[in-house]
Amino acid sequence: MAMGRLGVEETLEALNAALGPGGPVWFKETRARHLRVRDFFAPRRALRARFGDGQVPERVVHAIACLQGPGVAPVLRCVPTPTGLALQLQRSAVFERVLGAVAAYAAPAAIAAPGRRVVLHCPALRGGPGVLRLSQLRAVLVADHLARALRAHGVSVRQVPAVRDPHMPTFLQQLRVDWPVASERTATEALRSRAHAKLTSAGDSGALLPGAVGSVRLKELVDEWGHTAGYDPNLDSCLVTEDLLSVLAELQEAVQHRLEEGSPGMAAAPDTGAEGYLVVHVVSCEEEFQQQKLDLLWRKLDDQAPLRQKHLVCGPVKVAGVPGTVTAPEYYELRHAQVCKTSALKHGRDLAQDPAWTEIFMVLSVAAIKFEMLSTAPQSQLLLALTDNISTKGTKSGTFVMYNCARLATLFEGYECSMEQGLYPTFPPVSSLDFSQLHDEGEWLLLFNSVLPFPDLLSHTAALACTAPGLHITARTEMVCKFLVQLSMDFSSYYNRVHILGEPRPHLFGQMFARLQLLRAVREVLHTGLAMLGLPPLSHI
Secondary structure, three states, X not given: OOOOOOOHHHHHHHHHHHOOXXXXXXXXXXXXXXXOOOOEEEEHHHHOOOOOOOOOOHHHHHHHHOOOOOOOOOEEEEEEEOOEEEXXXXXXXXXXXXXXXXXXXXXXXXXOOOOOEEEEEOHHHHOOHHHOEHHHHHHHHHHHHHHHHHHHOOOEEEEEOOEOOOOHHHHHHHOOOOOOEOOOOOOOHHHHHHHHHHHHHHOOXXXXXXXXXXEEEOHHHHHHHHHHHOOOOOOOEEEEEHHHHHHHHHHHHHHHOOOOOOOOOOOOOOOOOHHHEEEEEEEEHHHHHHHHHHHHHHHHHOOOOOOOEEEEEEOOEEEEOOOOOOEHHHHXXXXXXXXXXXXXXXXXXXXXXXXXXXXXXXXXXXXXXXXXXXXXXXXXOEEEEOOOOOOOOOOOOHHHHHHHHHHHHHHHHHHHHHHHOOOOOOOOOHHHOOHHHOOOHHHHHHHHHHHOOHHHHHHHHOOOOOOOOOOEOOOOOOHHHHHHHHHHHHHHHXXXXXXXXXXXXXXXXXXXXXXXXXXXXXXXXXXXXHHOOOOOOOOOO
């Protein structure tokens, strides 16, 4: 049997292929009550599409029970039941394969093809933090998360615009958003000349506002192919300004840049020109109309503009129970104050001025914000309840995830201290561990629902349907947050029920080390997931 990385998707593909031609039938179980008896299931209703009466021939069942292949998890049994086919894996073997190669499960399942390039454009970053609305902040966080996911997948990413406002870099650093800062303004002479040519040919004239170059008609582009692509039919003309030309010049420069700066270890790809890029405009719903204008203007003024431009439109952010408009800095200060208040109640004293806690409170505040903003699919409306208090006990929050991250750190710190005191031996080679001692249902839940599927989840987060028709594109930026919340819930339940560091008795060490190796894998997955959000792991809260 191949000893490479096991995969949920590889296993599902092999299971469906074993049933013969047709659509997918099998699915992976996730609920604890189902995992007590099976790991994968093929419902009888779906089986009727392959087999008229839903009865799977015995030879097919036998073939599934003996299934092997690259990435396919070893099968223990496949049993017909009144409701369908139930399949259970050789769990000890799966534990051994996965926990013997933890690093392979904290990375994407597959790296993107060499030379794949993406330009992420987030127009919300052209202003200062004081005017940044919550819907724009959402677009910024989505763009930052998407950039991290794409880079982890081996994609070359250029981020536009480079920030020019003097206060924005500090605010982005506070939010742990990694975005370039401008050093100088991009030249716009070539685009200005082209714009004047278009104006002249269109016969446009008349008094112009200060900073305006003229007006360009976009109607013919919309009429030509805009309706089917998804452009707003009300797009007619665009007032070309110096600021707009500067935006286009920066986008133009981004796609002409041969390879992203600051990508160590990435092989240089041949320069394939603008068509080698996918440009994704990440915008709030309020900015969508203006961004469509910019998209069409770029195509009109630049013959080399990329044809593959997609718009990732983030849905509106509604605030419950708060009159007026809340800016992004006000939102951060509110969450920071709530984090400090919660900590004061927990520890019995105000720690906000304690330098040892300053960084922790900042990380917890950003975690709360990012999990609120990113746990909902970006295209959907988001409702924020700003009056809700921050708690490490609330199982849906970023602070809950960080709390369990700290619990994991405390656990391993406890083992290290006990080992130094001579209570426990040093950690033995992983190859010597007996994973058959992992028989608690919480242990399988952590491995099967968290560690094993994590590489596939990372790949899905970085997947962009760039070849799909139409102007708009969707992204699965909510997946990592939802995954980390569920992982934290499963770990918390297991940690509260099972005593990991048992009494220092030699006959108990085997199970303890097997459990610690499982939690090492959980820790690696958790840390990698947090890194996708720009969040560092915490050792205490």
